Amino acid sequence: MNTVTRPRILVVGAGFAGVECVRRLERKLSPDEADVTLVTPFAYQLYLPLLPQVASGVLTPQSIAVSLRRSKKYRTRIIPGGAIGVDLKSKVCVIRTITDEIVNEPYDYIVLAPGSITRTFDIPGLTDHAFGMKTLAEAAYIRDHVISQLDLADASQDPVERASRLQFVVVGGGYAGTETAACLQRLTHAAVKRYPRLDPSLIKWHLIDIAPKLMPELGDKLGSSAQEILRRRGIEISLGTSIAKAGPEEVTFTDGRVIPTRTLIWTAGVVASPLIATLGAETVKGRLAVAPEMNLPGDDGVFALGDSAAVPDLAKGDGAMCPPTAQHALRQGRHVADNVIASLRGQVMKPYVHKDLGLVVDLGGTDAVSKPLGIELRGLPAQAVARGYHWSALRTNVAKTRVMTNWLLNAVAGDDFVRTGFQARKAARLKDFEYTDAYLTPEQVRAQVEGSGRPD
Numbered sequence: 001m002n003t004v005t006r007p008r009i010l011v012v013g014a015g016f017a018g019v020e021c022v023r024r025l026e027r028k029l030s031p032d033e034a035d036v037t038l039v040t041p042f043a044y045q046l047y048l049p050l051l052p053q054v055a056s057g058v059l060t061p062q063s064i065a066v067s068l069r070r071s072k073k074y075r076t077r078i079i080p081g082g083a084i085g086v087d088l089k090s091k092v093c094v095i096r097t098i099t100d101e102i103v104n105e106p107y108d109y110i111v112l113a114p115g116s117i118t119r120t121f122d123i124p125g126l127t128d129h130a131f132g133m134k135t136l137a138e139a140a141y142i143r144d145h146v147i148s149q150l151d152l153a154d155a156s157q158d159p160v161e162r163a164s165r166l167q168f169v170v171v172g173g174g175y176a177g178t179e180t181a182a183c184l185q186r187l188t189h190a191a192v193k194r195y196p197r198l199d200p201s202l203i204k205w206h207l208i209d210i211a212p213k214l215m216p217e218l219g220d221k222l223g224s225s226a227q228e229i230l231r232r233r234g235i236e237i238s239l240g241t242s243i244a245k246a247g248p249e250e251v252t253f254t255d256g257r258v259i260p261t262r263t264l265i266w267t268a269g270v271v272a273s274p275l276i277a278t279l280g281a282e283t284v285k286g287r288l289a290v291a292p293e294m295n296l297p298g299d300d301g302v303f304a305l306g307d308s309a310a311v312p313d314l315a316k317g318d319g320a321m322c323p324p325t326a327q328h329a330l331r332q333g334r335h336v337a338d339n340v341i342a343s344l345r346g347q348v349m350k351p352y353v354h355k356d357l358g359l360v361v362d363l364g365g366t367d368a369v370s371k372p373l374g375i376e377l378r379g380l381p382a383q384a385v386a387r388g389y390h391w392s393a394l395r396t397n398v399a400k401t402r403v404m405t406n407w408l409l410n411a412v413a414g415d416d417f418v419r420t421g422f423q424a425r426k427a428a429r430l431k432d433f434e435y436t437d438a439y440l441t442p443e444q445v446r447a448q449v450e451g452s453g454r455p456d
Helices: 016-028 048-055 136-155 159-165 175-194 220-232 274-279 326-344 379-393 397-413 442-452
Strands: 008-012 035-040 044-046 065-067 077-087 092-097 102-106 109-112 116-118 167-171 204-209 236-239 243-246 250-253 258-260 263-266 270-272 287-289 302-304 358-362 368-372
Touching: 008 016, 016 035, 016 326, 048 136, 048 175, 077 102, 077 274, 077 442, 092 442, 102 442, 109 326, 136 159, 136 175, 136 263, 159 167, 159 258, 167 175, 167 258, 175 204, 175 220, 175 263, 175 358, 220 236, 220 368, 274 287, 274 442, 302 326, 358 379, 368 379, 379 397
Parallel strands: 008 035, 008 109, 035 077, 109 302, 167 204, 167 263, 204 236
Antiparallel strands: 044 065, 077 092, 092 102, 116 270, 243 250, 250 258, 358 368
């Protein structure tokens, strides 16, 4: 007996792009039109721009992790695991589940939104001794680590050790690095008042970047304003500088300076997920080269978006690519869902066009710089715009309520500087959080698919 199966739509990644795509598909497709499956190791959508506020204790971790299982009305099947390879010819995605089982998942349409990982370089000791700021676990872990440095410095009788524990280095002058340094500096500045044996002047924060300017996308005036705010707080900014090597108790800068520190936070950019390399397709600086409609030319039913796709920015023109921001990812998710539906129904797909709405940078407290619709703002107005934007972008009312409550409570009552005990056992660093060695080569993908056969 012949049976008619529904088209299978597989979405890889539960970031801004992937979740927006899934929700749009659910709203616009009838249940008998297609089966939708989402591959993600964590059943939540992480609101990445607010990670520095989790690290500094302004927000609780669960307030920016929006559950994908909260509503009973969603019909998408969730596979708990990570995609580690894609065979475009066989239309099979190879998945390593959270039970460490490798399975082949067939598809008719695939939407690749695996996001990005922290960009690292071949710097001695970097992955062994640096922390990242890309996952919820890293943000929570860094908060524990920073507070533990104050505790350990307070307990130490060695002035050299005490000084090294109270110096902190952040590498990366983009939004993530700048906000991380700003928010964590406020944390230590407030916390040290509860440690009468510690000299506040020993606490030193360093923000370094190889670029000549801090957050150049903001423009000269706002970038200078941000630098002035940070320097006024005592953060030492070093531009045109990077890391030469990293050790457990010191970091060497490329200008020769050696900084005694137990805390190195690496936020020097991101690169596309290693999943993209398994396709054997054309890439642009590691991102999958796609058409303006976000489909892969020459491969029917393959779409890519977000941080891992080089989506042409038609609003800017001149060959520009969309930057890896939440603003674009949200809109690309909705747009690619419409194009998948159009392809499924035999309709014409539309190119993605979005004019950038501006940038917001939250430096903690009443300090911020924002550029909504090209209007430059500083101080409290900029902070209102920054937090208003983030609050409105949260997907559920529950998340909005939690974040707003956290902001109000922190503003009124401050922080208790409690650490949860992550530091009680083996220390974890950047290499322990992102599992970059989990992916297959294109040859391994082909062997896996051919060896197991394609399941029905």
